[in-house]
Amino acid sequence: MxxxxxxxxxxxxxxxxxxxxxxxxxxxxxxxxNGKGEKFSPTDLVSSALGSCMVTIMGIVAERNGVSLEGLSWEVTKVMQASPRKIQEIVVDFHWDNPVEDGAMIQKLKNAALTCPVALSLDPAIKQTVNFDF
Missing domain, CATH: 2.20.25 (N-terminal domain of TfIIb)
Incomplete structure (x- = not known):
């Protein structure tokens, strides 16, 4: 279906x-x-999907371990290549106002983000730059 x-x-x-x-x-x-730019573009959605997927998988790990991700936010920057026109790089910048103080848990969350399904599905030619500000 x-x-x-x-x-x-x-x-x-x-x-x-x-x-x-x-x-x-x-x-x-x-x-x-050649467009209006009034909505997300398809390449915006791909870029947004990477950040959202990372946080979804981090959320699964966090819930499983009794950790709240409250205060976690992120920004995504899409870098386009001119010729051929395609996504060259996606930059995801994470910010967390009140991160947990457990270093092992922080590492688990980072590993979860970096191995989310979208990250693993994107062509390796698309550079994924992920910054964790926590």
């Missing part, structure tokens, strides 16, 4: 619906590639 159903809406915009939840997502081509 399909996971997502998508359609082209014209003007370089797409619509995707997550079939299980009904959640809708729109994308636009970015301004620097």
């Amino acid at each position: 399909p996971t997502i159903k998508s359609s082209y809406l014209g003007n370089l915009r797409t619509q995707s619906v997550h079939l299980q939840s009904g959640t809708e997502l729109l994308t636009d081509a970015p301004v620097d590639n």
